[in-house]
Amino acid sequence: MIKSIIITGASSGIGKATVIRLVESGYQVFGLARRYDKLVAISSKLLTSSREDKGDNYIPMEFDITKPERFGSIINDILSKAKGGTIYGLVNNAGYVEPGAIEDITVQDLRNQFETNFFGLLEFTKKVLPFMLENNQGRIVNISSVSGLISLPLIGAYSATKYAVEAITDALRIELWNTNIKVVTVNPGLVETNINTISKPKIDNLIANKSRFSEIYRKYLYNVPKGLPPGSVATAILEAISSQKPKTRYIVGSTKVRIGVRMKKFVPDTIFFSQVAKRIHQE
């Protein structure tokens, strides 16, 4: 029987690429995000793909992860349309970057960042989980980041939310160890999506407020190097959903990024921090 998967943050970037990859691989996909027009536009991409049933197997739904009062009715709607009779997979992908050095961000900005990237993810997962437990099967794929493993300057708020996602994902994975529900973390490095364009007005603001990091923001946050295509993360997510024995973690990035993450634990703190600090303080 066809398996039904929910993807949050499906309107662009990694989420959009994953919708297309999963539908083309034979899954029924519920794509959730705030911008319904962008979700609907994905249907036309699917119509040009080769699978016969692709259009039918994609259902866009308007959804704001910071509005938990609506989660119940959205999940009921999904269950009533799920061809698989239940929800098999949840890809927690919705998120954004709150840019700024710790001295520049407000505590309210930090709270907002947590509402979307952490509390929203957690609350939605808690609403979906009972249906997976009822059927004793499923996949929960949490999109973290390399920033969830190494905290970097100028995006400390974002890193904090991704570290929190890591912690809760590890706990949940162990709590579900004796079930057929597998919990997977995906840690992308730089990926070419809209994530940096969306945070640009906030960087403009930080600079306008004469931050002592203004030049550094210009250098590092305006000119983010080109990342991997979102399809490379979609490939890891498909593997996490479809493999009988998925890995607990998929680090998706250049060879340099993957080696860097693995080596970090062997590098003494003072060496690591001084090297990163040099990059932002030698201007």
Ligand SMILES: NC(=O)c1ccc[n+]([C@@H]2O[C@H](COP(=O)([O-])OP(=O)(O)OC[C@H]3O[C@@H](n4cnc5c(N)ncnc54)[C@H](OP(=O)(O)O)[C@@H]3O)[C@@H](O)[C@H]2O)c1
């Ligand atoms: N791009 C990278 O370099 C990179 C690296 C590591 C990890 N990631 C992670 O990958 C995930 C996807 O990001 P992306 O790079 O694909 O960025 P993106 O193109 O900006 O996509 C972000 C998605 O999240 C959705 N979203 C944001 N706030 C939401 C809310 N309140 N409710 C529902 N949906 C919301 C957006 O949809 P709407 O605006 O339509 O709601 C959009 O579909 C994020 O969790 C991000 O942290 C990205």
